[in-house]
């Protein structure tokens with residue numbers, strides 16, 4: 033994948049069709065906290081009410097079209113030095129290095145947008161080997177295995193905790 037084809041930008045209302053294309057796929061939402069969406073109305077509402085007002089939720093674009101997202105949400109109050117990161121891309125684009133490249137692009141922008149954030153965290157289910165591999169390729173440190181930590185789709189799951197500090201190097 034030519035890196036110049038990948039870009040990041042805030043979501044726009046006109047992304048609804050492209051968003052629906054991947055957000056309606058259970059393979060993609062399996063490890064996300066939200067359920068697949070099923071209609072263009074739901075896609076539009078989600079973009080307007082969740083994606084656009086979010087503190088930092090960018091569309092991953094391929095040749096300008098929205099194919100996924102990266103979101104970063106700092107904790108509040110005295111914990112605002114810590115921010116949680118999530119991401120996904122449509123399944124027809126998996127395995128092409130897109131999310132790895134997009135995260136490498138996003139991280140310096142996130143640290144610039146939130147000067148008080150020193151730690152990015154990602155929680156990944158044990159079975160989600162592709163996501164673990166992405167974080168490792170970017171330079172995140174696998175810190176530990178959190179037993180029965182996350183709730184997703186009706187089940188309490190084991191998760192790995194990954195982090196990247198502002199002072200860490202993003203892998204080349």
Ligand SMILES: CC(C)(COP(=O)(O)OP(=O)(O)OC[C@H]1O[C@@H](n2cnc3c(N)ncnc32)[C@H](O)[C@@H]1OP(=O)(O)O)[C@@H](O)C(=O)NCCC(=O)NCCS
Pocket residue numbers: 059060061063064118119120121122125126127128129130131132133155156157160161162163165166
């Ligand atoms: C996980 C996800 C974000 C990866 O995005 P991607 O653009 O396909 O990732 P990349 O191509 O940059 O890298 C994927 C790496 O994982 C590897 N991989 C993928 N699935 C794998 C599997 N089941 N077992 C072992 N390795 C796997 C790929 O081979 C690649 O590693 P490599 O470059 O060393 O060959 C994508 O699959 C996705 O959107 N999944 C659904 C949403 C999700 O799980 N989000 C993360 C929640 S924590």
